Amino acid sequence: xxxxxxxNERPISxxxxxxxxxxxxxxxxxxxGQILAQxxxxxxxxxxxxxxxxxxxxxxxxKLGEVINGGGxxxxxxxxxxxxxxxxxxFSFCGWQQYSVLESSDIMIALDPRLGPPxxxxxxxxxxxxxxxxGVTDIGKPxxxxxxxxxxxxxxxxxxxxxIGKLKGCRTVGIASGLDKCKKLKELGFDxxxxxxxxxxxxxxxxxxxxxxxxYFENSGGKIFETVFPLLNIKSRVALCGMSSAYNTNQLxxxxxxxxxxxxxxxxxxxxxxxxxxxxHSDRFAEFNSVxxxxxxxxxxxxxDSVTLGLENAPQVFxxxxxxxxxxxxxxxxQPL
Ligand SMILES: NC(=O)c1ccc[n+]([C@@H]2O[C@H](COP(=O)([O-])OP(=O)(O)OC[C@H]3O[C@@H](n4cnc5c(N)ncnc54)[C@H](OP(=O)(O)O)[C@@H]3O)[C@@H](O)[C@H]2O)c1
Numbered sequence: 001x002x003x004x005x006x007x008n009e010r011p012i013s014x015x016x017x018x019x020x021x022x023x024x025x026x027x028x029x030x031x032x033g034q035i036l037a038q039x040x041x042x043x044x045x046x047x048x049x050x051x052x053x054x055x056x057x058x059x060x061x062x063k064l065g066e067v068i069n070g071g072g073x074x075x076x077x078x079x080x081x082x083x084x085x086x087x088x089x090x091f092s093f094c095g096w097q098q099y100s101v102l103e104s105s106d107i108m109i110a111l112d113p114r115l116g117p118p119x120x121x122x123x124x125x126x127x128x129x130x131x132x133x134x135g136v137t138d139i140g141k142p143x144x145x146x147x148x149x150x151x152x153x154x155x156x157x158x159x160x161x162x163x164i165g166k167l168k169g170c171r172t173v174g175i176a177s178g179l180d181k182c183k184k185l186k187e188l189g190f191d192x193x194x195x196x197x198x199x200x201x202x203x204x205x206x207x208x209x210x211x212x213x214x215x216y217f218e219n220s221g222g223k224i225f226e227t228v229f230p231l232l233n234i235k236s237r238v239a240l241c242g243m244s245s246a247y248n249t250n251q252l253x254x255x256x257x258x259x260x261x262x263x264x265x266x267x268x269x270x271x272x273x274x275x276x277x278x279x280x281h282s283d284r285f286a287e288f289n290s291v292x293x294x295x296x297x298x299x300x301x302x303x304x305d306s307v308t309l310g311l312e313n314a315p316q317v318f319x320x321x322x323x324x325x326x327x328x329x330x331x332x333x334x335q336p337l
């Protein structure tokens with residue numbers, strides 16, 4: 001049988017356990033061109049929350065009863081596709097289930113064993129690492145000696161963005177909630193980490209950035225962005241990667257609208273704020289690998305994975321992630337490797 005976790009109901013704000021349901025289905029048969037794969041790891045990512053809404057976004061919403069979407073690493077157990085053979089490890093959008101039937105169009109990447117343990121394909125050498133690389137390389141373009149600030153720095157993307165910024169010679173300042181996250185970020189090489197959960201967050205951020213901010217890697221939005229904005233230097237850059245503070249609310253903010261003030265600040269300080277989507281750049285994945293994999297293999301970049309055993313734990317782990325309790329790349333191990 002195939003254990004699956006499906007969308008049971010849509011969240012109104014933060015997801016709850018009742019949004020998810022565990023079901024058992026018969027193991028599917030495969031036809032020509034398809035493969036049957038056994039899931040080893042499933043990646044939990046913030047974009048899943050967007051797909052739980054019944055609203056158009058850059059990807060279509062999940063349907064009620066549909067297996068929760070998501071990428072993962074699987075082992076092929078049967079193949080009727082000449083490109084893949086039993087035993088191969090692949091990355092694909094397998095979803096939250098023990099077994100999946102996949103076709104080439106499910107974006108399968110055969111994993112290269114020379115790149116270290118396969119779990120890396122979900123974090124540092126996968127989508128989060130690629131996202132961090134694109135934001136830093138294409139938008140931040142930091143120069144040695146500049147100050148780079150990263151929000152949600154203890155998340156999958158943020159910790160890698162800061163590590164890449166450090167390799168480019170930046171003074172790196174992470175923003176995260178809690179001592180444990182800040183301690184780990186310093187171990188990963190961040191020069192400073194500011195705890196946004198403390199009342200003196202704004203003062204601490206200012207003190208950590210005595211020369212202002214040249215490059216801001218934005219993962220959070222909301223109050224955090226408003227705290228960072230006054231510190232942005234003339235000709236600074238903002239890589240607008242994510243808005244985690246907004247994903248679990250369907251209400252407009254009750255804070256004063258500061259859009260006009262911010263636009264005025266952007267104008268006078270010539271600030272570049274640019275959004276980007278990693279899915280627009282799949283043709284550059286090989287370039288990313290050629291730059292970042294050697295850094296990783298040489299120990300210049302470190303991976304930070306938080307692995308929980310058991311598919312049945314995925315809903316609670318995802319709820320914790322949406323509540324800011326996660327650290328590093330959030331992964332569920334479904335079966336032993
Ligand atoms: N543009 C793209 O193509 C692209 C690709 C991948 C990811 N993203 C986006 O990039 C961001 C980071 O992704 P990720 O994979 O690193 O996520 P992640 O690992 O889930 O990030 C975890 C961190 O997000 C923060 N967070 C979680 N819920 C929050 C909330 N309700 N309010 C404020 N902060 C919250 C927490 O930081 P604190 O320590 O501050 O609490 C937490 O440590 C997300 O917004 C994601 O959607 C964009």
